[in-house]
Amino acid sequence: MTDTDITPGDVPGATAPVPRKSFREARRMIRTYSRSFSSMLGLALVTLFLFVAVFGPWLAPFPEDAYGAVNFDIKLQPPSAEHWFGTDQVGSDILSRVLIGARTTLQIGLTVTGIAILIGVPLGLIAGMVGGWIAETIMRITDIFLSIPGLILAIAIVGALGPGILNAMLALSLVWWPGYVRLVQAKTLSLRNETYVDAARALGAGPFRVLFVHVLPNCLSPIVVKASMDMGMAILGAASLGFLGLGAQPPYPEWGAMISTGRAYLPDWWWCSFFPGIAIYLTVLGFNLLGDGLRDVLDPRQR
Amino acid sequence: MLEIENLKVHFPLPSGQTVRAVDGLTLKIAPGETMGLVGESGSGKSTVGKAALRLVDSTSGVIRIGDLDVTKARGRQMRKLRSRAQMVFQDPHSSLNPRMTIRRAVAEGLILNTSLRGKALRDKVAEMLEAMGLPAQFHDRFPHELSGGQKQRVCIARALALDPELLVLDEPTSALDVSVQAQILRVLRSLHEARPELTQLFISHNLAVVRFLCQSVAVMYLGRIVEMGPVDRVFDAPSHPYTKALLSAVPVPEATRRPDRIRLQGDIPSPTALPTGCAFHTRCPIAKKDVCNVQEPPRIELQDGRLVRCHFALGSAPE
Numbered sequence: 001m002t003d004t005d006i007t008p009g010d011v012p013g014a015t016a017p018v019p020r021k022s023f024r025e026a027r028r029m030i031r032t033y034s035r036s037f038s039s040m041l042g043l044a045l046v047t048l049f050l051f052v053a054v055f056g057p058w059l060a061p062f063p064e065d066a067y068g069a070v071n072f073d074i075k076l077q078p079p080s081a082e083h084w085f086g087t088d089q090v091g092s093d094i095l096s097r098v099l100i101g102a103r104t105t106l107q108i109g110l111t112v113t114g115i116a117i118l119i120g121v122p123l124g125l126i127a128g129m130v131g132g133w134i135a136e137t138i139m140r141i142t143d144i145f146l147s148i149p150g151l152i153l154a155i156a157i158v159g160a161l162g163p164g165i166l167n168a169m170l171a172l173s174l175v176w177w178p179g180y181v182r183l184v185q186a187k188t189l190s191l192r193n194e195t196y197v198d199a200a201r202a203l204g205a206g207p208f209r210v211l212f213v214h215v216l217p218n219c220l221s222p223i224v225v226k227a228s229m230d231m232g233m234a235i236l237g238a239a240s241l242g243f244l245g246l247g248a249q250p251p252y253p254e255w256g257a258m259i260s261t262g263r264a265y266l267p268d269w270w271w272c273s274f275f276p277g278i279a280i281y282l283t284v285l286g287f288n289l290l291g292d293g294l295r296d297v298l299d300p301r302q303r
Numbered sequence: 304m305l306e307i308e309n310l311k312v313h314f315p316l317p318s319g320q321t322v323r324a325v326d327g328l329t330l331k332i333a334p335g336e337t338m339g340l341v342g343e344s345g346s347g348k349s350t351v352g353k354a355a356l357r358l359v360d361s362t363s364g365v366i367r368i369g370d371l372d373v374t375k376a377r378g379r380q381m382r383k384l385r386s387r388a389q390m391v392f393q394d395p396h397s398s399l400n401p402r403m404t405i406r407r408a409v410a411e412g413l414i415l416n417t418s419l420r421g422k423a424l425r426d427k428v429a430e431m432l433e434a435m436g437l438p439a440q441f442h443d444r445f446p447h448e449l450s451g452g453q454k455q456r457v458c459i460a461r462a463l464a465l466d467p468e469l470l471v472l473d474e475p476t477s478a479l480d481v482s483v484q485a486q487i488l489r490v491l492r493s494l495h496e497a498r499p500e501l502t503q504l505f506i507s508h509n510l511a512v513v514r515f516l517c518q519s520v521a522v523m524y525l526g527r528i529v530e531m532g533p534v535d536r537v538f539d540a541p542s543h544p545y546t547k548a549l550l551s552a553v554p555v556p557e558a559t560r561r562p563d564r565i566r567l568q569g570d571i572p573s574p575t576a577l578p579t580g581c582a583f584h585t586r587c588p589i590a591k592k593d594v595c596n597v598q599e600p601p602r603i604e605l606q607d608g609r610l611v612r613c614h615f616a617l618g619s620a621p622e
Binding site for chain 1: 353358381382386389390393398399401411416445458461
């Protein structure tokens with residue numbers, strides 16, 4: 001599932017000397033990555049999650065249950081051959097809701113991390129390259145955001161905007177970017193003084209070329225690693241908001257909201273919150289292990 | 304070819320002090336000449352090289368490369384400077400972008416400064432790398448796949464790709480193993496024959512290397528030149544006490560101790576607080592009270608064309 005679908009994609013279509021190089025690089029990376037069991041487990045979990053997110057509606061045995069179908073005659077049934085994960089208080093199939101909820105979760109993770117990167121990376125680059133009062137302003141605002149616990153601030157923002165999945169994503173994005181500013185600014189500061197940046201300037205590279213050709217590509221590895229870990233953390237954050245009733249609203253199939261509704265039926269009807277909980281646990285674990293593995297592969301000190 | 308007049312490069316510190324890295328330096332290199340610039344760490348050697356390429360801005364003074372005024376260059380003139388003067392840096396491990404193949408690294412300057420593209424560009428890059436002894440199988444490798452000596456040869460190829468008239472070499476061998484140093488020195492030596500018109504400023508603290516490669520030498524102390532002249536004259540009959548001390552610090556493979564060795568006491572003074580008078584008087588073995596710590600020494604031209612900044616250069620050394 002892993003080794004085969006990355007390498008061949010790079011090879012055809014490129015011009016003469018390029019494929020050999022990228023092929024060799026890719027093979028080296030795959031070798032480093034697959035050496036670690038936990039990284040492979042992370043990749044497996046993330047792949048499973050992505051597969052479910054894409055094909056969830058077709059995999060679910062009772063897809064209509066995810067969108068508010070009500071069958072009171074089969075409510076709160078334990079896991080069985082027909083309902084693998086059991087049914088909830090309105091008789092919806094929990095397996096179907098978990099499978100279809102994966103897509104929402106993926107959407108949350110991608111949106112929150114994506115917006116955080118879009119805000120944080122440019123600000124970090126500016127702060128690192130420009131210096132002076134502009135950098136000072138950016139970094140102090142970042143510090144203010146970092147000094148407030150992210151989830152508390154997100155709760156405040158959702159509280160002001162009103163509960164809902166979109167507002168929850170917006171709130172999480174707004175509290176997520178400072179980490180990227182810090183990361184990219186620190187990396188840019190150290191790269192700016194590298195000799196190869198001086199060499200590029202001596203060759204006539206202007207500030208934009210230095211930034212996009214010499215600094216940004218060398219910042220990419222830590223950004224990718226942080227992003228893959230943040231996917232997990234953002235999912236957890238959205239689930240927390242959902243659990244507090246500030247994120248997705250029932251009967252919308254979101255894992256955090258499902259745990260929240262299931263909580264009232266603990267401990268006798270444990271499956272109502274257990275299975276969405278396991279789904280969150282495995283997904284977050286998967287993204288964290290994947291991030292760890294990517295760090296090992298992309299860390300230049302390995303080279 | 305390269306003319307530097309009364310160059311000053313000062314860096315302000317957050318504490319309000321000023322680092323006087325280069326403080327009133329004047330030197331001139333003739334076309335095709337290789338000049339060595341020697342001195343202790345912290346004497347401002349590298350800053351001179353970087354200022355000559357406008358990698359650091361100079362505080363005052365004039366730097367001319369041919370007819371081009373480096374300190375005032377803007378826009379088009381800056382572009383002209385890039386193809387006139389190039390630099391090889393001290394540490395080859397950090398002077399190549401780790402995400403670029405060496406082919407890309409050498410092509411960078413050509414893409415930025417010439418209209419060479421496509422096959423012509425590839426051919427030029429290959430030619431430059433092969434001239435440095437790096438055959439085709441290396442061209443698509445990344446810097447981390449090369450040895451230090453190979454990386455430094457890539458850096459030299461990158462600098463020479465633009466056919467510069469001035470090449471600044473900032474301690475190009477000091478980050479390398481001894482065996483690899485010899486290899487780079489041979490490459491640089493062969494450059495004299497391959498490009499006799501190339502003017503070189505060779506920054507080093509290794510006197511033997513300077514003697515091997517350079518025709519003239521300038522000795523720097525605390526941002527100024529204390530002695531400058533042809534290599535054999537300066538090294539065989541040093542006139543400034545600092546040059547004498549530097550030369551006598553070179554280890555010699557002899558069993559007996561040299562009784563005339565001059566040992567300098569203490570460290571080089573901080574460039575934030577330069578001594579008054581002659582900057583060297585705090586460590587000078589022949590310094591005379593009320594002269595050296597008060598008056599700045601004049602530039603004295605000796606009969607063999609050497610320039611010396613010492614009150615006693617003409618022989619009136621005190622007892």
